[in-house]
Amino acid sequence: MSEMVKDVTLDNYQWVDKHGDYVLTPIPKNETKRLWAITFVYMGTVADVAQVMGGGVLGTGFGVMDTFIVSLIGSAILAVIGGLLAYISGVTRCTSYINFRPAFGRMGSNIFSTLASAVPNMGWFAILTWQFGTFIHALFPNVAFCNVLPATIWGGCLMALTAYFGIKGLEFFSYLAVPYFILLAIFGVMIAVDEAGSFSGIFDLQPAEPATYGEGITYVVGMMMAMCLVTADIGRYGKTRWSGAIAWTLAMVLQALILAGAAMLMLATGSADVPGALLMSGVGFGAFLMVVLGQWSTNDNNLYYSSLSVGMYARMKRKNLVLVLGAGGIFVAALIAGIWGSAPEPFEFFLGLMGTALPGVGGVVIADFFIFRAYKGEKVDDRYQFQPGDELPEFNWVGWVSALISIIVGGFIIKSGIAAVNTLVLGLVLYAVLAIICDKAKINMYVGKHTLTETGE
Amino acid sequence: MYSKFVKMIVIINVVFAGIILVLGFIPSDNWMADATYIICGGAQLIAALLIPLRMRNVPKEGADLAVAEVFVQSNWVIIALGMAGACTYLAEFVAPNNPVIAYVAFCAGLATLLVGIFSMYKSVKMTGVDLMI
Numbered sequence: 001m002s003e004m005v006k007d008v009t010l011d012n013y014q015w016v017d018k019h020g021d022y023v024l025t026p027i028p029k030n031e032t033k034r035l036w037a038i039t040f041v042y043m044g045t046v047a048d049v050a051q052v053m054g055g056g057v058l059g060t061g062f063g064v065m066d067t068f069i070v071s072l073i074g075s076a077i078l079a080v081i082g083g084l085l086a087y088i089s090g091v092t093r094c095t096s097y098i099n100f101r102p103a104f105g106r107m108g109s110n111i112f113s114t115l116a117s118a119v120p121n122m123g124w125f126a127i128l129t130w131q132f133g134t135f136i137h138a139l140f141p142n143v144a145f146c147n148v149l150p151a152t153i154w155g156g157c158l159m160a161l162t163a164y165f166g167i168k169g170l171e172f173f174s175y176l177a178v179p180y181f182i183l184l185a186i187f188g189v190m191i192a193v194d195e196a197g198s199f200s201g202i203f204d205l206q207p208a209e210p211a212t213y214g215e216g217i218t219y220v221v222g223m224m225m226a227m228c229l230v231t232a233d234i235g236r237y238g239k240t241r242w243s244g245a246i247a248w249t250l251a252m253v254l255q256a257l258i259l260a261g262a263a264m265l266m267l268a269t270g271s272a273d274v275p276g277a278l279l280m281s282g283v284g285f286g287a288f289l290m291v292v293l294g295q296w297s298t299n300d301n302n303l304y305y306s307s308l309s310v311g312m313y314a315r316m317k318r319k320n321l322v323l324v325l326g327a328g329g330i331f332v333a334a335l336i337a338g339i340w341g342s343a344p345e346p347f348e349f350f351l352g353l354m355g356t357a358l359p360g361v362g363g364v365v366i367a368d369f370f371i372f373r374a375y376k377g378e379k380v381d382d383r384y385q386f387q388p389g390d391e392l393p394e395f396n397w398v399g400w401v402s403a404l405i406s407i408i409v410g411g412f413i414i415k416s417g418i419a420a421v422n423t424l425v426l427g428l429v430l431y432a433v434l435a436i437i438c439d440k441a442k443i444n445m446y447v448g449k450h451t452l453t454e455t456g457e
Numbered sequence: 458m459y460s461k462f463v464k465m466i467v468i469i470n471v472v473f474a475g476i477i478l479v480l481g482f483i484p485s486d487n488w489m490a491d492a493t494y495i496i497c498g499g500a501q502l503i504a505a506l507l508i509p510l511r512m513r514n515v516p517k518e519g520a521d522l523a524v525a526e527v528f529v530q531s532n533w534v535i536i537a538l539g540m541a542g543a544c545t546y547l548a549e550f551v552a553p554n555n556p557v558i559a560y561v562a563f564c565a566g567l568a569t570l571l572v573g574i575f576s577m578y579k580s581v582k583m584t585g586v587d588l589m590i
Contacts, residue, residue: 036530037590168589175533179500180541186496190489191550286545 014388016454020318021166023311024456026093026236026386033237035247037171041234041301042251044174045227047181048298049135049291050128051255052188054223055262061211064203067263070213071256074220077421079252081359082228084366086244089232092384096232096305097312098456100361102384103368103431104403105395106450110313112403116361118309120226122329125302129156129333132295139279139288152337153330159296160326163303164319167237170300177297182254184290185261192261195268205267214418220259221420222356229362230305241380303329356419360406363427364399371432376439386452394448398438402431459521459583460512463528466576467508470535473565473572474501477542480562485553493551494562497542501569504534525586529577536573542566 015025022031058067088099096117100109133152140146145154162169196202235244269280279287306329307321314321373383386392410423438445481494508531515523543566545551546559553559580586 034530034590040533171589176537176540179534179537183497183500183538183541183545187493187545187550190492194489286541286548289541289544 014454015456018455018457019311019316019321021308021311022236023095023308023318024098031237032093032239033167033171034239035243038234038238038243039247039250040174040178041167041170042231042247043178043181043254044170044297045301046224046251046255046258046298047174047177048128048294049131050298051223051258052184052262052290052294054219055259056266058216058219058259059207059263059266061207061209062216062263063206063210064260064264064267066213066216068256068260070216071220071259071263073213074217075252075256075259077217077221077418078224078228078255079249081362081366081424082224082231082248082252083245084370085229085362086231086235086238086248087241088365088369088384089235090238090241090244091380092232092386093236094232094384094386095236095308095312096230097309098386099232099369099384100365101386101392103365103396103399105393105399105446105448107394107448108396108400112361112399113309113312116358117226117230118306120358121230121302121306121309122325122332124226125156125159125299125306125326125329126332126336128295128299128302129159129330130336132156132159132291132299133333133337135291135295136288139291148337149334152333155295156299156326156330156333159299160303160322160330162296162300163307163326164322166304166318167234170234170297170304173293173297173300177293178254180289180293181258184286185258187286188261188265192264192268202264202268207267214416217418218356218420221359221418224255225358225420227301227305229358230309233305233308234301356411356423357407359420359424360403360410360427363406363424363429364403364431367402367428367431368399368435371428372435372439375436386456388452388454390452392450392452393446394450396445397447398431398434398445402427402434405430459580460524462576462579462583463508463512463524466528466532466572467505469572470505470569471502473539473569474498474505476565477562478502480558483553483555483558485555485558487551487553490551490553490559493545497538497545497566501535501538501542504531504538507531521584522586525580525584526590529580529586529588530590532573532576532580536570536577539566539569539571539573543570 013028017025055067055071058070062070085096085099089096092099097109097113100113103109104112130148130152132155133148133150136146136151136155137148144150162173192202193199196205231244231248235248238244238247303322303326306325307318310325311318311321316324369383406423406427410426411419414422435445437443475498477494478498481491481498485491508528511527511531512524515527543563546562546566551559577588581588
């Protein structure tokens with residue numbers, strides 16, 4: 001037992017970290033990290049080729065000014081949602097999935113964390129790994145080791161490696177990737193200005209088939225929504241309760257810049273394939289480095305979040321879980337590489353689905369922490385302060401009903417507005433109203449009971 | 458002892474950043490080369506100069522480790538900029554009319570990267586600092 005106990009200095013820390021990386025327990029204060037480190041890890045999730053390609057796609061539907069507006073609004077929405085969820089983790093110092101427990105119940109949180117994090121993040125891991133293979137093949141078409149399938153496999157193995165080492169592995173790659181991506185965004189703008197002839201010239205460039213603001217904002221929100229819902233997984237390491245929220249907001253500023261830079265490059269060169277456009281523009285080895293660092297610094301995060309999510313119920317060390325999930329993700333990526341080659345359809349379909357369906361889950365959690373707990377008169381510092389021996393509900397039916405209705409109605413029935421925002425607001429409002437009505441009418445929201453052990457199980 | 462080492466590394470980094478920055482002000486027929494040198498050199502200079510500024514807030518007791526923590530964090534950014542520069546300065550789109558300028562910039566970027574890695578190694582050896590803070 002003593003081997004499992006981390007060296008903690010908190011006098012009142014009563015938890016035992018059985019699975020490693022505090023999957024089921026709060027982070028002890030002496031393990032928290034500076035704002036700088038958390039900001040870099042969040043920015044590492046934003047600094048990836050999918051974002052750059054997403055910016056390129058925006059450039060096919062919007063002019064430069066409209067791209068700025070769409071990117072800023074989309075990133076602001078993500079900053080608010082992710083910031084609120086990261087703030088919750090600043091108070092609890094627990095993963096997203098532990099924070100889901102009050103709103104969905106213990107069993108409910110296992111199921112919703114699988115749906116909202118493990119499945120989409122594993123999907124992202126597989127898709128970005130496959131994408132990595134296609135980019136490497138495009139950059140080095142005549143090298144056997146760089147064909148789509150082998151590049152997918154060795155790329156996935158490298159990405160799993162840093163996820164294996166947890167937050168320190170993620171931090172390492174983010175430190176390398178983030179400054180480089182900021183430079184690349186600037187290079188994109190420079191190349192666009194050069195192609196357009198002048199800085200004012202790029203503002204005259206217009207897409208052939210303009211898109212609506214709603215479509216653009218949904219696209220921007222959809223690109224990061226899976227990551228946005230699990231900001232607590234990194235935000236829990238913050239030294240203050242605001243650390244995660246501030247760091248995530250800064251990362252969203254970087255996202256808006258990357259999207260705008262990539263869109264400008266697309267408008268100027270006419271190619272939505274931004275790494276290819278950079279290569280054509282003579283960036284050379286820099287384009288290769290962008291693919292490697294970008295995919296790596298983002299995809300290790302995806303695998304890390306998945307391992308934390310599945311770690312809620314898998315009786316396995318988190319590091320071993322990374323290996324198992326990583327092998328599964330690489331297998332799926334290899335299948336995609338074998339079946340689709342380098343077609344973009346699965347990528348686009350996946351983005352659309354995530355963007356519309358998932359925000360309802362975040363809305364429910366935000367409503368429970370910020371509205372329902374406030375209504376109950378709990379002080380912010382007292383909310384979600386779990387201790388061994390506490391009794392948790394197995395299911396919170398109000399959370400389930402609110403999330404499912406919001407996903408169906410907001411994501412698939414309401415056709416106007418921004419689907420992601422519709423879903424989120426519906427989940428938030430439904431939960432707040434239903435929970436308060438249940439409380440006033442003395443209707444029990446909770447089903448079943450579970451007593452927390454010192455390992456957080 | 459360690460603080461002196463950090464100051465020496467900061468001076469070296471400032472010199473490399475200064476070289477790249479000066480290259481940006483040498484007139485060239487490729488404005489993108491000039492802009493790249495000014496942006497990279499400027500960013501490197503700011504990152505290097507932030508180290509002594511951030512060190513001012515370090516408390517006296519346990520100073521070496523606290524200084525190392527500040528230094529390591531900033532040094533990651535300098536390493537990344539050095540690496541990005543070394544991978545970019547010889548690229549076609551930032552090629553100035555005089556190739557010597559590109560090679561000098563490349564050498565300064567590579568040297569920044571190598572000095573950064575070396576100073577990380579020395580920091581761990583001298584203070585036992587964790588590289589991921």
